[in-house]
Each structure stands twice: as C-alpha cells, then as structure tokens.
Amino acid sequence: AQSVSQHNHHVILSEAASLELGCNYSYGGTVNLFWYVQYPGQHLQLLLKYFSGDPLVKGIKGFEAEFIKSKFSFNLRKPSVQWSDTAEYFCAVNGENAGNNRKLIWGLGTSLAVNP
Amino acid sequence: EAGVTQSPTHLIKTRGQQATLRCSPISGHTSVYWYQQALGLGLQFLLWYDEGEERNRGNFPPRFSGRQFPNYSSELNVNALELEDSALYLCASSFSRPIDEAFFGQGTRLTVV
Numbered sequence: 064a065q066s067v068s069q070h071n072h073h074v075i076l077s078e079a080a081s082l083e084l085g086c087n088y089s090y091g092g093t094v095n096l097f098w099y100v101q102y103p104g105q106h107l108q109l110l111l112k113y114f115s116g117d118p119l120v121k122g123i124k125g126f127e128a129e130f131i132k133s134k135f136s137f138n139l140r141k142p143s144v145q146w147s148d149t150a151e152y153f154c155a156v157n158g159e160n161a162g163n164n165r166k167l168i169w170g171l172g173t174s175l176a177v178n179p
Numbered sequence: 180e181a182g183v184t185q186s187p188t189h190l191i192k193t194r195g196q197q198a199t200l201r202c203s204p205i206s207g208h209t210s211v212y213w214y215q216q217a218l219g220l221g222l223q224f225l226l227w228y229d230e231g232e233e234r235n236r237g238n239f240p241p242r243f244s245g246r247q248f249p250n251y252s253s254e255l256n257v258n259a260l261e262l263e264d265s266a267l268y269l270c271a272s273s274f275s276r277p278i279d280e281a282f283f284g285q286g287t288r289l290t291v292v
Contacts, residue, residue, distance in 0.1 A: 169222035
C-alpha cells in the first residue's frame with residue numbers, strides 16, 4: 064500500500080532561517096507529487112507539484128521541492144522563511160495508476176511556526 | 180471566480196443520526212473529492228466522483244456514501260454517526276483530466292456528541 068511520511072510534525076524557525084521539510088513516499092511506480100499549504104483559517108491550496116521533467120520544481124512564494132526518485136523523496140525547501148509562512152504543510156502523492164485513480168495519499172502534515 | 184463552497188460550515192449531530200454535507204465545485208470542474216481530516220490522523224481520502232459516478236473509494240465503511248448531481252455538485256452522507264466521525268470534512272474539485280490539481284473548500288466541521 065502507498066504511504067507518505069513527513070518527518071517533522073512541528074517546526075519552529077526564526078525569520079530568514081532556511082527551511083527544509085521532508086517527505087518520503089512508498090510506491091515503486093510512476094508518481095505525481097504535491098505540496099499543499101493551509102494558512103491559519105484558510106483552505107488548503109497548492110504550493111507546487113511534480114508530474115514529470117525537471118525534478119527541481121518551483122512553486123509559489125519562493126518555495127521549491129526536489130524529487131529524488133532513488134530516495135523516494137520530495138522535500139520542500141525555502142531559503143529564507145517569513146512570518147507569513149506560518150502554516151500547515153502537507154505532502155501528497157498520487158501513485159498507483161497515477162492519473163487514473165486520482166486518489167491522493169497524504170502525509171500527516173508539518174506545522175511550521177515562524178517567529179518574527 | 181467562486182471557489183469550492185461547502186455547507187454547512189459547522190454541523191452538530193448526536194450519535195446514531197445521519198449527516199448530510201454539501202459541496203459545490205468550481206465552475207467547469209467535473210470531479211469532486213471528499214476527504215476526512217480527523218485529529219491525529221491527517222487527511223484521509225473518502226470518495227471521488229466524476230461525471231456523476233463514483234470512481235474511487237477510500238477505506239471507509241459503507242455508512243459513508245455520497246452522490247454527484249448533474250450540475251456536478253455533491254453530497255456526502257454519513258449514516259449511523261459515531262463519535263469517531265467527528266472531523267473536518269473537506270471537498271475538493273478539479274477538471275476531469277487524468278492529472279490535475281485539486282482546489283479545496285473550507286470544509287465542514289462535523290461534531291458528533
């Protein structure tokens with residue numbers, strides 16, 4: 064069965080610190096990968112996605128993620144975080160029959176708090 | 180453009196009752212997804228509807244059911260409510276292409292007492 068694990072459940076950083084949130088998945092076939100963000104009081108929204116091509120994906124608000132197939136990872140990064148990045152971050156994977164089943168498997172999320 | 184809308188925003192039911200949650204997708208989207216976000220369990224896939232038909236189902240008992248209407252809006256029904264059903268229920272919609280991103284609504288907070 065597919066699964067997604069996010070290593071850090073709670074992360075606290077100071078502004079301007081660099082961020083890396085880990086995401087590993089278990090599935091040996093073709094995958095589509097997503098990072099979603101949920102700001103306080105708002106709905107989930109897409110940060111970035113990987114379907115194919117360049118494994119380094121750039122998303123909104125300065126976020127990027129790198130797909131490393133050999134490590135089954137899709138870690139999210141940002142060189143310098145801001146207070147407004149305080150949110151819950153979710154990694155999601157669509158693996159089995161990717162594209163046909165549309166069943167996203169989600170990590171448990173990482174709560175990021177950025178201190179001003 | 181209106182986003183995905185869900186109603187009601189909050190719902191309180193007693194154990195054994197039935198709950199009906201509603202979702203209106205973004206205009207033009209034909210796929211609707213339902214997820215349960217329970218405390219400590221993260222987001223769990225419930226159901227996927229496309230073009231009025233159920234396309235996929237998560238590992239939930241049959242008392243979780245739903246339907247999609249001709250206008251692509253959707254209902255999620257939960258029968259014989261249990262305390263553990265208390266959660267945030269999220270609806271998302273997307274175009275009916277093989278690979279696409281889903282847009283989420285604000286959710287319905289269901290509390291079973």
